[in-house]
Structure formats: C-alpha cells, structure tokens
Amino acid sequence: MNRTSPFRMRWLTSIFLAGILLLPAMQVFAQSSLSGLPFTRNFQPIEYKAGIQNWDIAQNRQGLVYIANNFGLLEFDGDQWQVYGVKNGTKVRSVAIDSRGRIYAGGQGDFGYFFPNDRGQLTYISLADSLEKKFRNFDETWSVYIDNDKVYFCTFTNIYVYDQHTFTIIQPSNAIDHSFLVNRQLYVNQPSVGLGVLEGKDIRFIKGGDFYKGKSIAAVLPLHDNHLLIATFQEGIYKYSEGISQPWREDLQAFLKGSIVNCVIRLRNGNFAVGTQNNGLLILDPDGAILTQFTSGRGIETTTVLSVYEDDLNNLWVGQNNGLAYVELGSPFTFINKQIGLPGSGYTAYLHNAKLYLGTNTGVYMREKNGKSDFKLIDNTRGQVYHIGEYANNLLIGHHNGALRLQEPGAAHLSYEPGSWIFHPLKDHPATLIEGVYAGLQVYDMVNGQWKFRKKLRGFEESSRVMAQDPSGDLWVTHGYKGAYKIKLSTTLDSITGVKFYGEDKGFPSNLLINVFKVRNELLFTSSSGVYKYDPKADRFIPDDFFSTRLGKTDQVWFIREDAMGNIYFISKNHIGVFRKNSLGEYILEENVFNKIRKYLNDDLVSIAILQNNEVLFGAKDGFIHYDPTMKADRTLIFQTLIRKVGTTYNGDSTLFFGNYSVHDSITGEQQLEYQPELPYKSNSMHFTFAATSYEGNADLTYQYYLENYEKDWSEWNTKTLKEYTNLKEGNYIFHVHARNVNGEISREATYTFTILPPWYRSVWAYSVYGISIIALLFTGFNLLDRKYQREQKLLEQKQQEELNQKDTALEKLSQQSHEEITRLQNEKLESELQHMNNELATSTMHLLNKNEFITGIKNQLAHILKKNGNEDVKKELTQITRNIEQNISADADWEHFQFHFDRVHGDFTNRFKAAFPTLSPQEIKLSAYLRMNLSSKEIAQLLNISVRGVEISRYRLRKKIQLDRNKNLQDFILNF
Incomplete structure (x- = not known):
C-alpha cells in the first residue's frame, strides 16, 4: 500500500501480520442467508493496461467509470480502457465529477481537472499551477470533494477551496491526515489534536473530537439523527453522537482492527461497504453485522481494497491493490x-x-x-447426486451409488441398486414410495417411520429419471431418447401389470427429449418441439395451449x-x-x-x-x-451507448473524435454543431468505435447500427464494437448505434453526424465552373453552330444564289441568248430589213440610175434628133420633151423617197450630218449621202445629173465646208460619221 500518512505507516507492518493471523477467523462472519456470492467481474492490470493500485472511483452521467490509478486517470466505457496522464505523469489519488461533467483529479504534487479538447479528447488542466509559488509546494491530494460550485482539494498540509474562479487556501496550524465532506461540512482530522470541522477559514474542533487524537481516520459517514459513523484505519469503527464516540459493534472491533479499514461507503439500501487492507470487502448491515465478505478467491482476487463506489444499479466498483472488480450487489442472482x-x-x-x-x-x-x-x-455422499427430497419426514438422496437416507452425521444406504434417479410417492398409498433407477423401478415401504427397500419391479427395465402419476393412478415414465411409458401397477403395488409406449405415433413430434412435469395440477409432457398433454379419450397427446400460445408451438x-x-x-x-x-x-x-x-x-x-x-x-x-x-432491480435506468472514437483511414489512421462532447464549460453527451465535421472526399473511409455503459452479466452486449443515407435498415445484432465504411459518396450522413444488454434492454441511441465533401471535380465551385463552362461551351457551341448555320446558310444561300445565279445566268444566258437570238433575229430582221431597205435603196438608186441613164439616153437621142431635124415644130416639140425629161431627172420626189430609206438604214445620217454641218447645201447633203453609200463618182454624177468632173468639184467644195483635213479621206470620214 502506497498511502503516505505518517500516522498509518508506523503500525502498518505489525497490523498487517496481525491481520494475517486473524484471517482464518473471518470464516465465522461469512454470509448467513440462502444466497451466495454476487456475480463478480474482475479486471487485471494486464487487461486495463495501467497501474495495479486504484485509489478512487467516480461515474459520470453517461455511465463512464473513472478511476484514480497509479498511471493516471483510468476510464472504462464497458468495452475499452483508456488512461489519461496528468502533467507530471504521477499517480492520481482522487477523482470527483461535478454537475457539469468536469472530472476533477488530485495526485502527487498537483490537482486540476480533465476536459475535452476540440476533438473530444480528455486533456488535463492543472489548477495547482495557478497558485502562488508559496502555496504550490504540497505533497499529495488524497481527496477531492464537490459541494455545488465549490471544489475542495485536500492535501496533508493545506486545503484548497476552488470556487471556479479563485482559490481560498486553508492553512491549519497542525498537519492534516484526511478530510471528509459530510452533509456539506468538511470534517478535518488532525492526528495531533483530533477531529474538527471547517468553518470559513478556520477548523473548529467538534465536541469529543480529541478522541481521535493520534488516530488516522478512513471515513466519516452520516447516520440517523445527526449521528456519525467514523471509521479509523487501525482502531475499528465508531459511532459518534453529541461528543461521545463508542464502538459501532464491540464484537467486530478486534476483527476490524486486524483488517485495517481503508474506506467505507454507505449503500442506498442502508448497508455499508467496507474496504479493508487484509480481509477484502465487507458488506455490513445497518447495525454493523457482516452480511457478506469478498476476498481473495471469494468473489474478488485480492485481500486489499482501496476504494469502493456504488453505481445507479446498486452494484459496486471495487478498487483493489492489484486490480479492479465489479460486484453485482444489486442483482437478484x-x-x-x-x-x-x-x-x-x-x-x-x-x-x-x-x-x-x-x-x-x-x-x-x-x-x-x-x-x-x-x-x-455430508459424509458418505461423495459422488454424483441426482435428487434430494423429503418423504414422510425422511430426507432421501438419489445417488449414483444407490438410494441414501440423510441421518446425522452422514448418510446411509437404503438400496445399492446403482443410479437412483428420483423418488415418487404414490396417490392414496402414503406408505409406499416408487424409485426410478438406471434400469427400471423399485418399491419402498414405510416401516416404523423409516423407508425400507421392498423390491425391484419386473417387467420394465428402462431408465426412469423422470416420472409422474396421473389422476387415474397410472405412472408415467419418460425416456430422453425413446419416448413415454404409461405403467399400471398391481393393487398390491408389488408388480407391473401393464406397460404402454407412446411416441411419434401417438401425437409427439418425435420420440426424443420427452419429459413429464406436474404443472397447474396437470401433467405436461415436453418434447423436441412444443409442450403436450395426454387426452385419455383419444389415447394420444395433443398440444398444450398454455405454453404453445406463450412460447410458440416449436420451442x-x-x-x-x-x-x-x-x-x-x-x-x-x-x-x-x-x-x-x-x-x-x-x-x-x-x-x-x-x-x-x-x-x-x-x-x-x-x-x-x-x-x-x-x-x-x-x-x-x-x-x-x-x-x-x-x-x-431498478430497470427504469436506461444505459447508454456511446460513440467512443471516430476516425478515417486516409493517410494511415487519423482520429477525428475521441468520445467526449463539450458545450462551453460542460461535458455533454450530445453532438454539437462544432463537432459535426465536414471531411474532404479523400477521407471517405470511416470507422466508428462504440461501447455501452452496461456492466452487468459480464457485459454480454450486442449492438445494432446503421448509416443513414447509406444503409436502409439496422444491422443484425452482433458483438462487434467497431464498424467501418469505405468509399462513401459525398453527402450528409448520420451514424446510428444502440446496444442490447444481457437483460434484453435496449440502450438510448447514439448518433454521429458528419459530411463527406465532394471531390474537387464534384464540388459546388467545380459545378459552378462546369456550369459556366457548359454555358460557355453551349454558348460557344451555339455560336459555332450558329456561325456554322449562318455559314451553311450563307453557303446555302450562296449555293442557292449561285444556283439562282446559275439559273439567272442560265435564264439570263437563255434570256441573253433569247435576247441575242431576238436581237440576232431582230438584227437579222433589221439587217434583212436593212438589206431589204438597202436592196430597196439600191434598187431605188439603181432604178434612179437606170431611169436617169435611160432618160439621159433618151434626152441624148432627142438632142441628136433635134440636131438633125430642122423642122421647127418638131424641134420645138423635141425641145419641150427634153425640158420635161430634165425636169423629171431633177425632181425631188425621188430624193425624198430615197432619203427616207437612207436615213433608216444609216441612222438618220442626213439629219445628223446636216445638224453637224448646217451650212451644207441640199446638193452637198445628197453628195454626202451618196458618198455614204459608197457610190462611185460616175454613179453620183448620174444621180446628180452632173458630170463626173462636177462631182469631183462638188467633193472638193464639200471637203472645204466640213473643214476636213487634207490627210483624211472624205469618204472614210462620211462612212464613220
């Protein structure tokens, strides 16, 4: 034991030896009721992976158990153990939890509290470091007590009272042994002067407190009517009232002194749990009598108990010198x-x-x-025992070696027939007893108040372990793998008169596992499937409604x-x-x-x-x-399932959450918004560790879980406390888990909400980029399509235009061809007409020429005749004819006709030429026209009725009038005009 109180250590060795000597004597204080030892679950240091000694125990609202251990603060969630070290890595001696869930701890040279960090991991915060240097140097904080918002840290030198903001430091003038909070009063033991109570900053000694001078006190507890129970380490337990201390139980004082009391708590049922150094854990009734003892090999595994804590189910957590134990003191089993x-x-x-x-x-x-x-x-009973029962004031035993009767100081044989299964009294025959053995039945008679063996009955040799008698007096014997037998006995009960077998052919589902029991004053036959009863009218077995409707027909x-x-x-x-x-x-x-x-x-x-x-x-x-x-047991207390750790397997194993939530300065069991992580897509493989704070029945817990938005329903019940999910898609998820304990109770559900963010290529901004890109692409695409469309339209239009142009060209060509053809035709027509006109003009001209030539010829002949003829009258007549001929040659009518056709053929030449040269005479105009027609001088002379020489002169004059250069040909000029 490592407690360092100087007043305790001086007697430790001698008292320990005395305790060993007294240990055999503890048997006289063993349990006195019919019950045995409560179910106990022991934890070894190798299991919880911490120090061997456990000094103090507390439990929070979520059901988590916290233990002051040599290695630090030990936490147990029903499945996993966790150790949280203090700053200097020293032993933790005391632990207490306030209403906000803060876990206060005291240890060697330090005290403070544990509180979750931003990832839910408990972290130690030293309060002692905030003290002034002169108050900082202390040895051990053996006790931590909480009174509303006040926290008392009790050391062997000072008492530090913390009000959540500042410290009040109590510095007694005498050394302190231990302090105890009772009914909001802090009792302080100073071995050099005695027991007192803290009032303000002073310690007031209570009346009769000097009784404890020189004594080391282990516990101060309230009793009825302002009485106190004060347990000392080495001097026993006392009851204190009005200044007087007296032994609680005088007959136990010596035993308690030898046991060395380490701790005492009062249980809710009024009993007391006493942890001792040498004799384990004692359960005492309200008057101090020992009800039960737990010690090495008797429920727990060591003789030294350092701390005891009662949970809400009235079960005990026992901190030992080498391990821990959970004692189900509140269980009915x-x-x-x-x-x-x-x-x-x-x-x-x-x-x-x-x-x-x-x-x-x-x-x-x-x-x-x-x-x-x-x-x-019991003497003479060693070996297999099958049955014990009282028959006519005789206590009989069915034994492998035969039937026995108990009698002081041992047992005596009634029969040596091996394998005595059971005894059965017969209806209406109180002096006769039937025994079932390995091979058949035997009969016993009552003689002088004791059973005497009569005989073994012949005619039935089957094993008769189970039997019962029906109202008609028939005896039913069942065989585990053969079936049921109805046996009729003779009226003298010394022989079997009939045996009838009942099996599968008589209503049973098979011949296996058939037994008979008398329940509710009738015989019920169990089978491999269902419960049956005998129907005497049908002489067969029918299902029993009582069990079938409640347990099912096949159980x-x-x-x-x-x-x-x-x-x-x-x-x-x-x-x-x-x-x-x-x-x-x-x-x-x-x-x-x-x-x-x-x-x-x-x-x-x-x-x-x-x-x-x-x-x-x-x-x-x-x-x-x-x-x-x-x-x-109070089954209204619903245990809780807790999510203890959440992690992701990305890049190794990264823990996101360590199991504790906090709101401001309080620890809570509910996940807050700030504890709802948003994880990158690369962390989409998650694992959840969970546990349930139900510790009974060796914690045979099963779990169900499901991941909302991933799974549709709960899993099957299983014992796994770890669930992994891989390759989760982006989205919001809620992990649900609850537990079922050995009593079939289902815990409150625990949940954990988290979000898997999409990969960068599926994020909102990515989708925004995608959207913008798509819009841009669509715009570009539409634009390109539009351009392509426009281009195609243009090409189409161009093609159409080209086709139209081609058609237009073709049409135009056709039109042009038509036009040309028309023009050609017109030209041809014009040419034809022109030719015709030219022909007419030429004809007319030739006609004129011929006429003039003819007339000229006639005139010449007439002139010749006139010369030869001397007749005046004839001459006169001939002269008149000649004048007429000349008038006919010079007549203008022919010219006008000629000019009309000439201008049509030559583009109104005469008018244009006359307009260009207004000074020209008609004769010169005619000359110009004849030159246009490319007539020779001779031809012109005939048309003008002048000589050729006259034509040349006229040409000369015309040339001068139009002022034609001498180098230019007159006829070419007129042809090109």
Missing part, C-alpha cells in the same frame, strides 16, 4: 459455488429444517440457513417447475424465465432478467429447485445460481 465451499456442477437442492442441502456431481453439501459457515460435505422446453405461489419457472431452448401469476390469476412472462444466467446453467441435467420460501436455485456448471424474487 448470486453464485453458490466452490468459492463458498460447494464444488461441482449443481443438480438438486432442498431446504429442510433450516438447513440447505445441495447435490452436485461431487456429493451432498449442507449449510445452516442462518449459520455462519460455508457448505460442508423445445427442457424443464418446468411451479412454486407455491403458482409462478411457473421454465428453461427452454429459446427462453428462460418465469410465468409470474398476478392477483387476477393472469400469467405474465418475465424472462429478460434471466438471460444473464443462461450461459452458466448446467447443460447436462437441467434443474430448477424451488425452496420453501419461494427462492429458486438453478443448477449451474459451477454449483448453483440463487435467485431471490424479492429483489427487484
């Missing part, structure tokens, strides 16, 4: 086994004359109901037993429990509370024993399990 002197598997039990007899595979054991000793083996019931109150206890393949009968005669199934014991039950010969006071013993692999129906 206890073990009766080798730890209290009962070795072997349990088969049968009977309470007789205030003595409890238990039969195991090693013999019959007995303990006084109100005695102080452990179970003792395999192994054992049934009814107590005096009508409650029906049973064990089946799928269920274990009791149909509890209420005041209205209704049966209510109660089974969840029994689930915790199923794994301990004997699976060889299942048994349930109802004791006289309606307590129940279940045969177990190791002894018996005692059930006290009067103990009702």
Whole structure:
C-alpha cells in the first residue's frame, strides 16, 4: 500500500501480520442467508493496461467509470480502457465529477481537472499551477470533494477551496491526515489534536473530537439523527453522537482492527461497504453485522481494497491493490459455488429444517440457513447426486451409488441398486414410495417411520429419471431418447401389470427429449418441439395451449417447475424465465432478467429447485445460481451507448473524435454543431468505435447500427464494437448505434453526424465552373453552330444564289441568248430589213440610175434628133420633151423617197450630218449621202445629173465646208460619221 500518512505507516507492518493471523477467523462472519456470492467481474492490470493500485472511483452521467490509478486517470466505457496522464505523469489519488461533467483529479504534487479538447479528447488542466509559488509546494491530494460550485482539494498540509474562479487556501496550524465532506461540512482530522470541522477559514474542533487524537481516520459517514459513523484505519469503527464516540459493534472491533479499514461507503439500501487492507470487502448491515465478505478467491482476487463506489444499479466498483472488480450487489442472482465451499456442477437442492442441502456431481453439501459457515460435505455422499427430497419426514438422496437416507452425521444406504434417479410417492398409498433407477423401478415401504427397500419391479427395465402419476393412478415414465411409458401397477403395488409406449405415433413430434412435469395440477409432457398433454379419450397427446400460445408451438422446453405461489419457472431452448401469476390469476412472462444466467446453467441435467420460501436455485456448471424474487432491480435506468472514437483511414489512421462532447464549460453527451465535421472526399473511409455503459452479466452486449443515407435498415445484432465504411459518396450522413444488454434492454441511441465533401471535380465551385463552362461551351457551341448555320446558310444561300445565279445566268444566258437570238433575229430582221431597205435603196438608186441613164439616153437621142431635124415644130416639140425629161431627172420626189430609206438604214445620217454641218447645201447633203453609200463618182454624177468632173468639184467644195483635213479621206470620214 502506497498511502503516505505518517500516522498509518508506523503500525502498518505489525497490523498487517496481525491481520494475517486473524484471517482464518473471518470464516465465522461469512454470509448467513440462502444466497451466495454476487456475480463478480474482475479486471487485471494486464487487461486495463495501467497501474495495479486504484485509489478512487467516480461515474459520470453517461455511465463512464473513472478511476484514480497509479498511471493516471483510468476510464472504462464497458468495452475499452483508456488512461489519461496528468502533467507530471504521477499517480492520481482522487477523482470527483461535478454537475457539469468536469472530472476533477488530485495526485502527487498537483490537482486540476480533465476536459475535452476540440476533438473530444480528455486533456488535463492543472489548477495547482495557478497558485502562488508559496502555496504550490504540497505533497499529495488524497481527496477531492464537490459541494455545488465549490471544489475542495485536500492535501496533508493545506486545503484548497476552488470556487471556479479563485482559490481560498486553508492553512491549519497542525498537519492534516484526511478530510471528509459530510452533509456539506468538511470534517478535518488532525492526528495531533483530533477531529474538527471547517468553518470559513478556520477548523473548529467538534465536541469529543480529541478522541481521535493520534488516530488516522478512513471515513466519516452520516447516520440517523445527526449521528456519525467514523471509521479509523487501525482502531475499528465508531459511532459518534453529541461528543461521545463508542464502538459501532464491540464484537467486530478486534476483527476490524486486524483488517485495517481503508474506506467505507454507505449503500442506498442502508448497508455499508467496507474496504479493508487484509480481509477484502465487507458488506455490513445497518447495525454493523457482516452480511457478506469478498476476498481473495471469494468473489474478488485480492485481500486489499482501496476504494469502493456504488453505481445507479446498486452494484459496486471495487478498487483493489492489484486490480479492479465489479460486484453485482444489486442483482437478484448470486453464485453458490466452490468459492463458498460447494464444488461441482449443481443438480438438486432442498431446504429442510433450516438447513440447505445441495447435490452436485461431487456429493451432498449442507449449510445452516442462518449459520455462519460455508457448505460442508455430508459424509458418505461423495459422488454424483441426482435428487434430494423429503418423504414422510425422511430426507432421501438419489445417488449414483444407490438410494441414501440423510441421518446425522452422514448418510446411509437404503438400496445399492446403482443410479437412483428420483423418488415418487404414490396417490392414496402414503406408505409406499416408487424409485426410478438406471434400469427400471423399485418399491419402498414405510416401516416404523423409516423407508425400507421392498423390491425391484419386473417387467420394465428402462431408465426412469423422470416420472409422474396421473389422476387415474397410472405412472408415467419418460425416456430422453425413446419416448413415454404409461405403467399400471398391481393393487398390491408389488408388480407391473401393464406397460404402454407412446411416441411419434401417438401425437409427439418425435420420440426424443420427452419429459413429464406436474404443472397447474396437470401433467405436461415436453418434447423436441412444443409442450403436450395426454387426452385419455383419444389415447394420444395433443398440444398444450398454455405454453404453445406463450412460447410458440416449436420451442423445445427442457424443464418446468411451479412454486407455491403458482409462478411457473421454465428453461427452454429459446427462453428462460418465469410465468409470474398476478392477483387476477393472469400469467405474465418475465424472462429478460434471466438471460444473464443462461450461459452458466448446467447443460447436462437441467434443474430448477424451488425452496420453501419461494427462492429458486438453478443448477449451474459451477454449483448453483440463487435467485431471490424479492429483489427487484431498478430497470427504469436506461444505459447508454456511446460513440467512443471516430476516425478515417486516409493517410494511415487519423482520429477525428475521441468520445467526449463539450458545450462551453460542460461535458455533454450530445453532438454539437462544432463537432459535426465536414471531411474532404479523400477521407471517405470511416470507422466508428462504440461501447455501452452496461456492466452487468459480464457485459454480454450486442449492438445494432446503421448509416443513414447509406444503409436502409439496422444491422443484425452482433458483438462487434467497431464498424467501418469505405468509399462513401459525398453527402450528409448520420451514424446510428444502440446496444442490447444481457437483460434484453435496449440502450438510448447514439448518433454521429458528419459530411463527406465532394471531390474537387464534384464540388459546388467545380459545378459552378462546369456550369459556366457548359454555358460557355453551349454558348460557344451555339455560336459555332450558329456561325456554322449562318455559314451553311450563307453557303446555302450562296449555293442557292449561285444556283439562282446559275439559273439567272442560265435564264439570263437563255434570256441573253433569247435576247441575242431576238436581237440576232431582230438584227437579222433589221439587217434583212436593212438589206431589204438597202436592196430597196439600191434598187431605188439603181432604178434612179437606170431611169436617169435611160432618160439621159433618151434626152441624148432627142438632142441628136433635134440636131438633125430642122423642122421647127418638131424641134420645138423635141425641145419641150427634153425640158420635161430634165425636169423629171431633177425632181425631188425621188430624193425624198430615197432619203427616207437612207436615213433608216444609216441612222438618220442626213439629219445628223446636216445638224453637224448646217451650212451644207441640199446638193452637198445628197453628195454626202451618196458618198455614204459608197457610190462611185460616175454613179453620183448620174444621180446628180452632173458630170463626173462636177462631182469631183462638188467633193472638193464639200471637203472645204466640213473643214476636213487634207490627210483624211472624205469618204472614210462620211462612212464613220
């Protein structure tokens, strides 16, 4: 033990030796009730991976257990252990939790509190470092107490009172041993002067406090009527009232002194739990009598208990010198086994004359109901025991070696026939007893108040472990793998008159696992599937409604037993429990509370024993399990499932959350917004570690979970406390988990909300870029398409235009061709007309020329004739004719006709030429026209009726009038005009 109080250490060695000497004597203070030792779960340092010594224990609202350990603050969540070190890595001696969830701790040379950081990991914050240097140097903080907002840190030199902002420092003039908070008053023990109470900054000594001068106090507890219970380490336990201290129990003082009391707490039921140095853990009643002792090999694994804590289910956490233990003191179940002197598997039990007899595979054991000793083996009973029962005031034993009768100080044989299974009294024959053995039946008679063996009955050689008698008097014997037999006995009960077999052909589902029990005053037959009863009219078996409607038609019931109150206890393949009968005669199934014991039950010969006071013993692999129906645990307390760690497997194993939430200055169980992470897509593989704060039944917990927005429903129940998810898509997720304990109770649900962000290429801004890009692409595409369309349209239009142009060109060409053709035709027509006109003009001209030539010829002939003829009259006439001819040659009518056709052919030449040269005479105009027609001078002379010489002269004159250069040809000029 490492406590450093100087007043305790001086006697440690001698007291420890005295305790060892007194240890055998503790047996006289053993448990006195019918129950055994509570279910206990032990934890070794190798399991929780911390120091061996555990000095103080506390539990928070979420059910997490915190322990002041040599290695730091030890945390247990029902599945995993975690150690949180203090700043200087020293031992933690004390722990307390306030209403806000802050975990205050005191240790060697330091004190402070643990609080979650931004990732939910508990972190130690030293308060001692805020003290002035002169107050900072202290040894150990053995106690931490919380009174509303005040926190008392108690050391051996000073008391530090913290009000959440500042410290008030109490500096007693005398050294302090230990301090204790009782009813909001701090009691302070100063061994040099005695016990006092803190008032303000001073310690006021209480009346009679000097009684404790020189004593080291382990605990101060409130009792009734302002009485105090004051436990010392080495001087026993005292009751204090009005200044007077007296031994609490005088008969225990010596034992307590030798035990060395380390700690004492008062339990909610009024009892006390006392942790000792040498004798383990003691449970005392309100008057100080020892009810139960736990020590090495007896519930717990060491003799030294340093701390005790009672949880909300009235179970105890026990801090030991080398480990931890969880004692289910509030459970209705206890073990009766080798730890209290009962070795072997349990088969049968009977309470007789205030003595409890238990039969195991090693013999019959007995303990006084109100005695102080452990179970003792009854002489001559060693070996397999199947049955213990009272028949006509005789306590008989069915034993592997034969039938026995218990008698002081041992047991005597009634028969040596091997394999005595059971005894059964016969209806209407109180002086006769039937025994079932390995091979058949035997008969016993009552002679002088004792049973005497009569004979073995012939005609039936089957194993007769289970039997019952029906109302008609027939005896039913069932065989585990053959079927059921109805046996008729003779009226003298000394022979078998008939045996009838019932199996699968008589209504049973098979010939296997058939047993018979008397329940509700009728015989029920269990089978491999369902429960049946016998129908004598049909002479066959039919399903029983009571069990079929409550457990199902296919459940395999192994054992049934009814107590005096009508409650029906049973064990089946799928269920274990009791149909509890209420005041209205209704049966209510109660089974969840029994689930915790199923794994301990004997699976060889299942048994349930109802004791006289309606307590129940279940045969177990190791002894018996005692059930006290009067103990009702508070099942309104719902345990909690907690998410203890959340991590991602990206880039190794990165923890995101360490299991603790906080709001401002308080620890809470609910996830706040700031604890809801938004994770990058690369962290989309998550794992969750969880646990449930249910510690009973060796914590046989199962879990269900599902991930909202990923899974549609809960998983199957399983024992895994780790769940992994990989390759989650982006989105919002909520992880749900809850637990089911051994009692079938389902915890509150725990949730964890988180968000997986999309990868950069699926993020909002990426989608924005995508959107913009798509819009840009669409715009560009549409623009390109539009341009292409426009281009195509243009090309199409161009093509169409070209086609139109081609068509237009073709049309135009055609038109042009047509036009040209028309023009050609017109030209041809014009040419034809012109030719015609030219022809006409030429014809006309030739006509004129011919006419003039002809006329000229005539005129010349007439002139010749005129010369030859002398007749005046003839001459006169001829002269007149000549004048007429000349007038005809010079007549203008022919010219005008000629000019009309000439101008049409030559583009109105005469008018244009006349306009260009207005001074020209008509004769010159005619000359110009004839020159235009490219007539020779001779031809012109004839047309003008002048000589050729006259034509030349006229040409000369014309040339001068038009002022034609001498180098230019007159006729060419006129042709080109």
